[in-house]
Amino acid sequence: MEKVALLIEFKAGRVKKANFGMATLVRRSGKAMCAFVVNDSAAEAQAALEPYGVQQVVAIRSGGPGAAWDPARWARAIAAAMDRFGITQLVGLTTPQGRDLLPRIAAQLDAPLIMDCLEVDLDRQMVKTSRYSGKTVATIRLSGRHFIYGLRGNAVEAQKAPVAAERLSFDDTPGGDGGFEVLETRSDGGEALNLAEADVIISGGRGMKSGENFRLLFDCARLINGAAVGASRVAVDLGWVPYRMQVGQTGVKVNPKVYIACGISGSVQHFAGMKSSGMIIALNTDPNAAILAHCDYYAVADLFDVLPELKRQLTASMSSAE
Amino acid sequence: MSLFKIYVCVKHVPDSAATITVLGSDRIDANVTFLINPYDEHALTEAARIRQQHAPAEVVAVCLGPSAAENTLRSAMAMGADRSILVVTPQDHDSIFTARALKSAIAQDGEPGIILTGKEAIDTEGMQTLFRLAANFGLPAATNVVKLQLQDAAALVECEKESGAVDVIRMGLPCVVGAGKGLNTPRYPTFPEIVKSRKKEVKKIDVAALGIARPASRVEIIELKPAVENRAPRALTGSAAEIARQIAAILKEEARVI
Numbered sequence A: 001m002e003k004v005a006l007l008i009e010f011k012a013g014r015v016k017k018a019n020f021g022m023a024t025l026v027r028r029s030g031k032a033m034c035a036f037v038v039n040d041s042a043a044e045a046q047a048a049l050e051p052y053g054v055q056q057v058v059a060i061r062s063g064g065p066g067a068a069w070d071p072a073r074w075a076r077a078i079a080a081a082m083d084r085f086g087i088t089q090l091v092g093l094t095t096p097q098g099r100d101l102l103p104r105i106a107a108q109l110d111a112p113l114i115m116d117c118l119e120v121d122l123d124r125q126m127v128k129t130s131r132y133s134g135k136t137v138a139t140i141r142l143s144g145r146h147f148i149y150g151l152r153g154n155a156v157e158a159q160k161a162p163v164a165a166e167r168l169s170f171d172d173t174p175g176g177d178g179g180f181e182v183l184e185t186r187s188d189g190g191e192a193l194n195l196a197e198a199d200v201i202i203s204g205g206r207g208m209k210s211g212e213n214f215r216l217l218f219d220c221a222r223l224i225n226g227a228a229v230g231a232s233r234v235a236v237d238l239g240w241v242p243y244r245m246q247v248g249q250t251g252v253k254v255n256p257k258v259y260i261a262c263g264i265s266g267s268v269q270h271f272a273g274m275k276s277s278g279m280i281i282a283l284n285t286d287p288n289a290a291i292l293a294h295c296d297y298y299a300v301a302d303l304f305d306v307l308p309e310l311k312r313q314l315t316a317s318m319s320s321a322e
Numbered sequence B: 001m002s003l004f005k006i007y008v009c010v011k012h013v014p015d016s017a018a019t020i021t022v023l024g025s026d027r028i029d030a031n032v033t034f035l036i037n038p039y040d041e042h043a044l045t046e047a048a049r050i051r052q053q054h055a056p057a058e059v060v061a062v063c064l065g066p067s068a069a070e071n072t073l074r075s076a077m078a079m080g081a082d083r084s085i086l087v088v089t090p091q092d093h094d095s096i097f098t099a100r101a102l103k104s105a106i107a108q109d110g111e112p113g114i115i116l117t118g119k120e121a122i123d124t125e126g127m128q129t130l131f132r133l134a135a136n137f138g139l140p141a142a143t144n145v146v147k148l149q150l151q152d153a154a155a156l157v158e159c160e161k162e163s164g165a166v167d168v169i170r171m172g173l174p175c176v177v178g179a180g181k182g183l184n185t186p187r188y189p190t191f192p193e194i195v196k197s198r199k200k201e202v203k204k205i206d207v208a209a210l211g212i213a214r215p216a217s218r219v220e221i222i223e224l225k226p227a228v229e230n231r232a233p234r235a236l237t238g239s240a241a242e243i244a245r246q247i248a249a250i251l252k253e254e255a256r257v258i
């Protein structure tokens, strides 16, 4: 039976939640599933992925014990593992790591690749994805000998279907480094949750008036499980928050269940990054702001009045839940 | 000393603010403003900086696109490219074909010292042409580069990942660099630079003259549809406290996220 490989992504030793939606997508196709785990714990992957119907976990060891992240080498190892296990379709996530790995694998195999897929049909090698800043939806057919897909985070809701999985391993063969060497990976200890994978995003724009005021957004986000804080480009360009928080055409493309826009006018470029959100709630003082015509709920109100109240409400609902 | 050639691949893309109309079922009305892809502006700005440090050097902008893409190349030259090459094609191409055409056009022109391009194009958002181009040349590549430093025979780059982490990577030269937004602040041209760019060379090559066989691997748009919006905005009214209460209730009961 044809097997589809999932490229599993970890964060701090744990399988990221976004992998479960990806497993659900493949399971629904009725094809057998094999999870590729590179240099991370296959035992953890097995425990995390069995509930979602993954029947096989392949521990790919690249670069020997303790080897650090190396996208060029990992990509070669993954392509070799595809060959070894007879995999013609590979699904990964459109995260920063996926953006670094999937195109390398596709380039090496000269295989078609579509990133940021909203839907994937593994029987017909067809996908749906947005094009032209989210203004159109394209149905695209891939042709070739291998097919690679990058799924948009949260595109598929995870659904459990427990099975028992077997564990296999695969060691890559050392080769030249191809003139590519990762010297180090540095982290500034930024926020733990990646925007693209958040269930709820509270974003601020020019209306926030300062970087310090973003604290109002962080205060609310902390009270919601799986929530992260985003920003418009203006808030980034003014130096209030780092670029990695920018949502939009030239920032992160997000797909949360709920997007709360505070003091954001709703430019097309901002919408390009968040229009596929499940629900959009807007807070804006201007009754003519574009965002009010393209959301699910809005309040023509001052965010500085509403956000402290929202924090109070969230705190209350948290303590009542306990 | 031989000339250090810096190639910058640029794409001619619809203005992100343009209204996109779908024609037939698989293409857009191209009668809108087209601009240079924003990430490519970072690549060009960086190329102009490298040229200073690496003299004698020249910056060559390369584009696969319709004849109208000459405008985009003129902007690239106003931003610093010394000359440009336009591979003229009447149709849109996927990244597999595009990377073959760019490789062929660059190889025909000279030996690259380094190749820069944007990390992705804002129209098709493929995120992969730079890797395919690198593979076609057999060169190393890095994407979302926010810092670039040239050493003797290597490029030291920093690539932004998630949550503020960066990879520090050394690549042997030549290599392919995918510019991210953090790389620099694009330097927009002055009026004299715009005037000067009109006199610079745009060499046009017909795509057919490159003799690229139709790749066995490809992606094709089967259907393109305007994104439908089915939101019916509802107003939340009352005092700030009442609005906050309604939002909390929506998060809890309708969205079920708290």
Ligand SMILES: Cc1cc2nc3c(=O)[nH]c(=O)nc-3n(C[C@H](O)[C@H](O)[C@H](O)COP(=O)(O)OP(=O)(O)OC[C@H]3O[C@@H](n4cnc5c(N)ncnc54)[C@H](O)[C@@H]3O)c2cc1C
Pocket (backbone or CB within 6 Å): A204, A205, A206, A207, A208, A231, A232, A233, A234, A235, A246, A247, A248, A249, A250, A251, A252, A262, A263, A264, A265, A266, A267, A268, A269, A270, A273, A283, A284, A285, A286, A289, A301, A302, A303, A304, B016, B038
């Ligand atoms: C090539 C290109 C790429 C771009 N990419 C992006 C991108 O990725 N992401 C992005 O966001 N933008 C992007 N932009 C910029 C975009 O065009 C807009 O300029 C930007 O999104 C506007 O940000 P804003 O909504 O915060 O600011 P504004 O448009 O200035 O809106 C501020 C809003 O805050 C409201 N407000 C003010 N005070 C309050 C208050 N006290 N309470 C409530 N509301 C208040 C105002 O009524 C107003 O609606 C891009 C532009 C270009 C040309």
